[in-house]
Amino acid sequence: MRALFVGGVVDNSEMDLEGSQPPVHYPEDTGGGHSRYRLHQVGKTRDGTVAYAVYGAPDITDEEVSRVADERAYERRFEAEASLFEH
Structure with missing residues (x-):
């Protein structure tokens, strides 16, 4: 799957990105309290596979x-x- 950044x-x-589901934040866990990119959209193909994630x-x-x-x-x-990611 591709991660796309806005x-x-x-x-x-x-x-x-590896895995079948995108992480909610990128990077996943900085541990330092830094602001991270947040998942907004997930694009799925007809067979339900996640093709991309928009952060x-x-x-x-x-x-x-x-x-x-x-x-x-x-x-x-x-x-x-595309579908909006519900937080």
Whole structure:
């Protein structure tokens, strides 16, 4: 699965994540109380496999992450359907 980042210093960056489910925060556990990117959207293929996870910077709204994800056409690119992650 691909992790896609919106906002902050790694805006528009991507990386591979291992596992079948994305972590709620990235990095998962810094232990230092630093702000982390928060999971906003999960894109699943027709067979239910997680294709991508969209993470937003700590200071970005859900609406802005959704707008940018739509603009970047992640659903089309990964042939997956996005759903908002419920915290």
